[in-house]
Amino acid sequence: MLTLTCPCCGVAAEETELAPGGEAHLKRFGPGASDEDFEGYLFARKNPKGVHFERWRHAMGCGKWFLAARCTATLEVFGTYKAQSPEPPPEIIAAIKARRPDWKGYS
């Protein structure tokens, strides 16, 4: 039962208010893409033990999607940020590095 703060409405929302949406920052591959790229887009997920970036929707609240940086092993939350982000913003990267100095960085 996580709590995540929705960056759209500012509510610290309980997991029952949220709907999960899997890994964040996937690059969409459409017609013309190679089998490998398309397979990676549809199926290959990082599923790391540790720092992870996820999509969440404030489904029982403002209805907006947002992204969260989280540790899958300890459930520590490094921050949430708007869904309209092609990659994790610098302040989120900084928050992660402050807590996980060994983290290899976003790739």
Next chain:
Amino acid sequence: MSTRLATGGRLIDRSKPLSFTFDGRSLGGFAGDTLAAALLANDQMLIGRSFKYHRPRGILASGVEEPNALVGLGQGPRFEPDQRTTTTELFAGAATVSQNAWPNLDLDIGALNNLAYRFLPAGFYYKTFMFPRFAWKHLFEPVVRLSAGIGRVPKDRDADRYEQAYDFTDVLVVGGGVAGLAAALAAAKGGQRVLVLEQTAHWGGRAPVDGIAINGMPADAWVAETVASLAALPNVTLRRRTMAAGVYDHGYVVAQEAVADHLPGADLPRHRLWRIRAGRIIAATGAIERPLAFAGNDIPGVMLASAARDYVVNWAVSPGDRTVIVTNNDDAYRTALALHDAGLVVPAILDARAKAAGELPALARARGIRVLEGRGIARVKGGKRVKAVEVCAQAGEGAVLETIACDCVAMSGGFSPVVHLYSQPGGKLVWDAANGMFTPDPARAPTGADGKPFVTCAGAASGALQAADALADAHAAGGGEAAQAPRAEAAAEAPMQPVWMMPQGAPAKLRFKMWLDFQNDVKVSDVQLAAREGYESVEHTKRYTTLGMASDQGKMSNINGLAILSDALGQPIPATGTTTFRPPYAPISFGAIAAEARGEIFQPLRRTPMHDWHAAAGAHWEPVGLWRRPYCYPRGGESHSQAVNREVTNTRQNLGLLDASTLGKILVKGPDAGRFLDMLYTGVMSSLPVGKCRYGLMCSENGFLIDDGVVVRLADDAWLCHTTSGGADRIHAHMEDWLQCEWWDWQVYTANLTEQFAQVAVVGPNARKLLERLGGIDVSKEALPFMAFTEGTLAGIPARIFRISFSGELSYEVAIPASHGLAFWKACLAAGADLGLMPYGTEALHVMRAEKGFIMIGDETDGTVIPQDLGLGWAISKKMPDYLGKRAQERSHMTNPERWKLVGLETLDGSVLPDGVLAPAPGANPNGQRATQGRVTSTYFSPTLGCGIAMGLVRRGPERIGEVLEFVAAGKSIPARICDQVFYDKSGEKQNV
């Protein structure tokens, strides 16, 4: 015998006698008794039978850890099995029954199992489940079923009500013993919001029973003073009878408050389930005493030393006239002192340690109690009650040195801190070899959202077993300064000595009778057998032997079992590790979990504006998502199928009316709306002219068909997307996902208008006549051709009319504001009476769409079907460079000509094919199962054709028209010919008039 003492009992009120029954026998107790205390006061030591061997079982403990003394409590709709007598407060008229005994508690047939213990070893289920199958079905299962389970399932609907509530706090203190109170006081002084939960009805925990003094006053007085100070603070909430069952992620805690268990008949919810968010949790949950493993340790009359003391001090109940104490530590001497001071006989204290030289043994000796050092119990004699113990040397193999007559044995194997709430969310433990216990490792505490520890154990739960240490530890956990900590004075205790088996060299015949888990009948010999059979992991051993399962959850059996397993594996205990502690700490009621979500409000029920009319018309309902839709409207003595046939025929011949309000209606609007819909649908929607309708298919990125419906171009920048009933929320969310997360720079606005509009399908040859009578909109073929849309005022009501057909008939779907839905429905009925108008339900709708070969999402699709499988290529744009699912549909598997494709199916004898049946193919699939080549997806009796019709997915189906397939249902073969899926009006002239 066990009996009520003439004086004493700090928790009972002798001025308030209460009567209750046990197995129909009327017994008496006092207010303040637990059921267990009252039963013991009536010399009822035998309470039930054990799970596997049906051995006689008595009261072992005095609290939540009790494994044996469970009863069925209450009657009729208030009957509940497995109620723990040690935690149930006595109330007037309580009706209790023993469990697991047949025909009765004293004479139990199942006890034959007891003689067969050699044939029901560890892993019995495991081994026999594997093979032979025949034996299970015909031999084991019938026998096991007779004696399986603990207690009896209630037959009636629960008459009580339950509720849930939320709470939020900075600091949650679990446990209202002296450690919890000290921690709460320290935390509250810092100004934080503090919530204190105590699972029993009393504050103070064990300290008052143990005769401890705090800050120079008796524990009872300090507890009363501290509770009063806490209650006076505005930032503190105190809750008794509330058990914290589980600690979860980010400080989420579930607790159950027993609001009215002790107040039957009060107009209160019975239980309240608290859902608490805590910033920090202090688990002042104490420690639980461990049994010792000696032969016959499960015979009624053997109990925990701390429990024997509780019964004497708290409830003035003597557990026996002559109580032998057997221990490996000093704490059990307190029991000897309490019993002796109450005038009871303690014939001997058997101390497994070589020397008993501390302050407490000295006090016992001073009272003239025999203390035998280096001694243990070889065997307890007795059946339904302890008769004597045979004394042996702990270091030996069980040679009997002396037999001491007694009717009670008080045992202590040391204490295990209650680390459940710390361990549940991931806190790690360390092994304290000197005290033989696992304690929380402060360096590896569970962490919360901020990465910081959020559960701290305090007092005995953290391993501080001595009162003075416990109070100092708890005060510090609450954030208090050391100098201000409450000071406890108690007799100093000498070190304990871990004893895992008594005697140390016990032979097999003794080990067969040494219980580790009293509830699940797991003995020392079972764990040793598991180790010999290769079960090295403690988690595997737990499952193999059932050690610590059910309500025990590691409370009583954990450490002893672990120690025996480690010894058998020849490794130290920490190398074996401990099992995972899982919620709930103690059982919570299903009633509290469900709370108000029962009956009508189990789920919200969605009603269309015409719902009540349907009900009044006698509709037979069908659930569709959260909606209820009329399945059919039976008339007179019609059966459902007769009603459906009538509705279909009448609609095809005259006029039918369908409440289609549940159809999803999503408005998509904005400069980029057309571009957006082109990505969402497989067909082009941007090119749809204003005023026209187009059928659309939606796929997932995986290529699979997820929804279908008619799209209407309302205006230059606005489209109305119809979705399946029940699909509206999902499809709206799907749209928002892509808009917010992928194409966020596109200017598109979506709104789910499903409940804003009622929708009525006017269907049949007389449909136009009816709308003309209602008046206001030109619905002629010229003004409103097939697949066109118009809006205006119809029958005086603002309306949109879509000329679309899901039945193949002349058909108009009319959308009106929801508030006008019922008025419009009634206007149609009034105006259409002489046109043969009849309402029809969802089943007639299904039959008519199947007659026309139209697909239904969820029937023809199952998440693995692409539009190309369904002959819907015409609805897929070849020109569009991209749409969701397009790339996936280009994968080799999706373009494989071997795919199962949609066809019609007609049985040779005109019968109706069973739904979902398969057509076998020669050979076997890679799993060795019989190969298949098709299955039925929709099947109905067609009143129009007078025979069964079906659709199905068949390998290379459309290439095999005319071929006869054998479908198999219940072993019977049904031949059916592959045909075109359109059974009715193939040219479509009827809908186009």
